[in-house]
Amino acid sequence: MPIDVKEAVKKAKKYVATIFDGEDVARISLEEVWFDGDENEWSVTVGIRHREIGARKTILTAFDQEIVRDIPEYKVVRMTDDGELVAIQNYERIAAE
Numbered sequence: 001m002p003i004d005v006k007e008a009v010k011k012a013k014k015y016v017a018t019i020f021d022g023e024d025v026a027r028i029s030l031e032e033v034w035f036d037g038d039e040n041e042w043s044v045t046v047g048i049r050h051r052e053i054g055a056r057k058t059i060l061t062a063f064d065q066e067i068v069r070d071i072p073e074y075k076v077v078r079m080t081d082d083g084e085l086v087a088i089q090n091y092e093r094i095a096a097e
Helices: 005-019 091-096
Strands: 025-036 041-057 064-080 085-090
Touching (some): 005 064, 005 085, 085 091
Antiparallel strands (some): 041 064
């Protein structure tokens, strides 16, 4: 049974959360969504933020200070019209096609 746009977004976020479990992903946000009627596929672009934790020394102190940065990355989750996962791809690769 075909799913609607809200269900497609919900499933895409769940797929990404499951696949990237344990990789310190800070949050998953919706970027864009579209339905390809020719292929009967949903494509949902999500943004994920990886946490990068490092240390640096400042001029004012000799001590290391821990810094945390969120590194953005974008994924396109492709699903059949009934919500089955087809692929998770890097956004840059899709945009170039």
